[in-house]
Amino acid sequence: MESVTSQPNTATSGTPSAFEVATYRKVGWRLIPLLLICYVVSYLDRVNVGFAKLQMVSDLKFSETVYGLGAGIFFFGYFLFEVPSNIILHKVGARVWIARIMITWGIVSGATMFVSTPETFYVMRFLLGLAEAGFFPGIILYLTYWYPSARRGRMTAWFMTAVALSGFVGGPLSGWILKDVSGLYGLAGWQWLFLLEALPSLVIGVVVFFYLDDRIQSAKWLTDEEKALLVRNIDTDAVGKHDLPLSRVFGNGRLWVMSLIYFSFVIGLYGVSFWLPTIIKSTGVKDPLTIGLLTAIPFGFAVIAMLVIGWRSDLKRERRWHVAIPALISAAGLFLSTVWSHNTQLAMIALTFATMGIMAVLPLFWSLPTAILGGAAAAAGIAMINSLGNLAGFFGPYLVGFLKDATHSTNSGIYVLAAFMVLGALLVLSMPARLVDK
Structure with a gap:
């Protein structure tokens, strides 16, 4: 993890010492691999419904609108408990709370195998959102306890490569389960999908409870000198940040703009x-395993894009253009995927650029609010932005499903997604550089 931690730091003057580089390398290897694995499992449990759809919709006689509503209703549960969950984490510590989140979402995700009606589908997806609420913003908050602003862009990028890795690993895995495990012991492939992909979260939740440290001061694997260095850098970085009362956090105009971004x-x-598996299927690919393997391609390239752009953003200490340009590339890729929708090879190229842009944008976005907020305000502000922003997880899938039922094509829905990526890019460029370029 040396390459992750060896860039200069705004919390210190000049080039970091060899001791500082070694200390952050040690922290990186201790924290990031486990957090990354947690998020891989989290994201896989959240979106494997996209693969389950390939069989579940026909087995249960669901319409595209029912699927889109069920896929998206997850985010209403997520929305309701997001802010309280992050405030609880700030008070009780990440170790206990993240472990609780992982174990409960594993149980709910596995139980989704028993869905039989639209109503039970909606209920299980809503409960999954409740169970998982607070995980992602909790980790973003947790990283602020360990890393100053100038180091956090790349560390967040490493953590969020989990989204792309879950697609890279989960696509072939899900395709294999649907094709080769279907029918075993009388269970459909989509039922095995929910069951088998829920098990890792239960195991890793226990690991988190025994392995994760809440704060720098409680880390027994650090020396007193290493702790002093880390705490000093965090304290220096906190100068100029605002720990606002909760009432002022929710009334802060910039946070509402960031929520819209x-x-x-x-x-x-x-x-x-x-919808990626469905889009690929619409180009003429029918075999579930082949669809799974093809979905791995965009996410594999996305991992590279996330790390390279995150590294360059930290190196240049520039955030806005490093967010806006990938967002615009993503919009272009989404648009071209509809133009080339009847050619699998060209559509895959377009979808790869779209996925690379989307994935690269997300970790760098979080360098914007964490550059201006600290303390309890950071806990509430991060959760507020993530909570409101993730309502898009409801509207996006539902809108695509509704338009697909209405037009018998995913194209119109994809146009809307591309337009929102352009809007996000323009709003990012409207943010003052002096506040966010750190």
Whole structure:
């Protein structure tokens, strides 16, 4: 993890010492691999419904609108408990709370195998959102306890490569389950999908409880000198940040703008995540395993894009253009995927650029609010932005499903997703550089 942690730091003057580089490398190797695995499992449990759809919709006689509503209703549960969950994490610590989140979402995700009607589908997706609420913003908050602003862009990018990795790993895995495990012990492939992909979250939740440290001061694997360095950098970074009362956090105009920016990007993310297998199938690919393997391609390239752009953004200490340009590339890729919808090869190229852009945007977005908020205000502000932004996870899939039923094509829905990516890019460029370029 040396390449992750060896860039200069705004919390210190000049080039970091060898001791500082070694300390952050040590922290990176201790925290990031586990957090990344947690998010891989989380995201896989959240979006594997996109693969389950390939069989579940026909087995249960669901319409495209029913599927889109069920896929998206997850985010209403997520929305309701997001802010309270992050405030609880700030008070009780990440170790206990993240472990609780992982274990409960594993149980609910596995139980989705018993869905039989639209109503039970809606209920289980809503409960999954409740169970998982607070995980992502909790980790973003947790990283602020360990890393100053100038290091956090790349660390967040490493953590969020989990979204792309879950697609890279989960696509072939889900395709294999649907094709080769279907019918075993009388269970459909989509039922096995929910069951088998829920098990890792239960195991990793226990690991988190025994392995994760809440704060720098409680880390027994750090020396006193290493702790002092880390705390000093965090304290220096906190100068100029605002720990606002909760009433002022929710009335802060910039946070509402950031929420709209995140909404615009998330609508693109989940529009692709929930519908990518269907889009690929519409180009003429029918075999579930082949669809799974093809979905791995965009996400594989997205991992590279996330790391390279995150590294360059930290190096240049510039955020706005590093967010806006990938967002515009993503919009172009989404548009071209509809133009080339009858050619699998060209459509895959367009979808790859679209996915690379969407994935690269997300970790860098979080460098914007965390650059200006600290303390309890950061906990509430991050949760507020993530909560409101993730409502797009409901509107995106539902809108695509509704338009697909109405027009018998995903194209019109994809146009809307592309338009939101453009809107997000323009709003990012409207933010003052002096506030966010850190």
